[in-house]
Amino acid sequence: MRMRAALPALAGVAALTGTALLATPAQAAAGVTIYYVQYDSPGKDDRSNKSLNAEWVQIKNNGSSAVSLKGWILKDASNHKYTFPNVKIGAHKTMKVHTGQGKDTTSDKYQGRKAYVWNNTSDKATLTKANGSKVDTCSWTKPGSGHKYC
Numbered sequence: 001m002r003m004r005a006a007l008p009a010l011a012g013v014a015a016l017t018g019t020a021l022l023a024t025p026a027q028a029a030a031g032v033t034i035y036y037v038q039y040d041s042p043g044k045d046d047r048s049n050k051s052l053n054a055e056w057v058q059i060k061n062n063g064s065s066a067v068s069l070k071g072w073i074l075k076d077a078s079n080h081k082y083t084f085p086n087v088k089i090g091a092h093k094t095m096k097v098h099t100g101q102g103k104d105t106t107s108d109k110y111q112g113r114k115a116y117v118w119n120n121t122s123d124k125a126t127l128t129k130a131n132g133s134k135v136d137t138c139s140w141t142k143p144g145s146g147h148k149y150c
C-alpha cells in the first residue's frame, strides 16, 4: 500500500499571519513637543541676565531620530518670537530656550532678550515649524509654582 503525500492543509495558515501587526500606541507623542516651562523666574524679577535666563522653555524630541529646528519659531501669546538657528535636536534629547543673553550650546539656546517674555500670570507658548504649521502649545493661567510640565 502506497503512502499518501502530505496534505496541503497548512496552506491556509499563511492567510492568517497578516493580522498580527501591532498597532502604534496612540498616547506616544511623536516628534518634538514643549516639555516644560519655567515661566516665573525663581526669586525676584530684577531683570538681571541671570534672572532672565532662569526663565525658559524646554522642548523635547520624543522621536528616535534627530530633528532639524532650522527656522522653527517659539512664541508667546503676544507674538514675541524666537527663531531657532540652524540646529538639530537629537533623538530623545531636550533643549532649553532661555530668555536672556548667552552662548548657545547643544542643549541650551538664548533668546537674547533684556526683558521677560513669559508672563507669570498667564500665557501660552506655541512652537511652530518654519512653514508656520503648529507643532505644540502649552498654556498656563495662574502663577502657581511658576513652572509647568506640558
Ligand SMILES: [Ca+2]
Pocket: 039, 040, 041, 055, 116, 117, 118, 119, 120
Ligand atoms: Ca516670567
